[in-house]
Amino acid sequence: SQWGEENLQALSIQEGEDVTMNCSYKTYTTVVHWYRQDSGRGPALIILIRSNEREKRSGRLRATLDTSSQSSSLSITAAQCEDTAVYFCATTGYQNFYFGKGTSLTVIP
């Protein structure tokens, strides 16, 4: 399996709180993708971080990558109700693309 630790299955937070989701992977990768999937829709890329980057920001999103520990995190600052979704991290291998199980995030108003 590509994955080490399993991702958290479900998180529930209050609106306005910060949240961090983690994932770890086993094999070498040059890119970690973070996708979000809304109910009834396919996954959509929200942020991508490359192996030569330690941190990447996009609006309220912040991704980190630690290639030495083969782990990545996605943080959302001041979560809003519309952030409710399932979040997946994914890594690319040779001619393959591996998704983690995902984290179901619920933001409560």
Place this chain on the structure above:
Amino acid sequence: DTTVKQNPRYKLARVGKPVNLICSQTMNHDTMYWYQKKPNQAPKLLLFYYDKILNREADTFEKFQSSRPNNSFCSLYIGSAGLEYSAMYLCASSRSGCQDTQYFGPGTRLLVL
């Protein structure tokens, strides 16, 4: 337009019967992928086409077939559906290879009875 379309959105099939799912994209992407997703599991890559070259995962090699008659269309074919095939099937495309952003369709929910 970054839309990937899938048809049908819902499919009911009988055990032992064939199933054919369709995906299309108009972004002129080189690569098209098919994933299977079951509840509480990660999407699992089944196969992908890079241009006209089909790559199938070893553990699903004999279970799924695919064709790509042109750049825009890609099908996923199950010759004889079993109960274990019930899942969401996601199609995606990317400009080039696996390193690129993948754009996903809404999925086809397959239920085998």
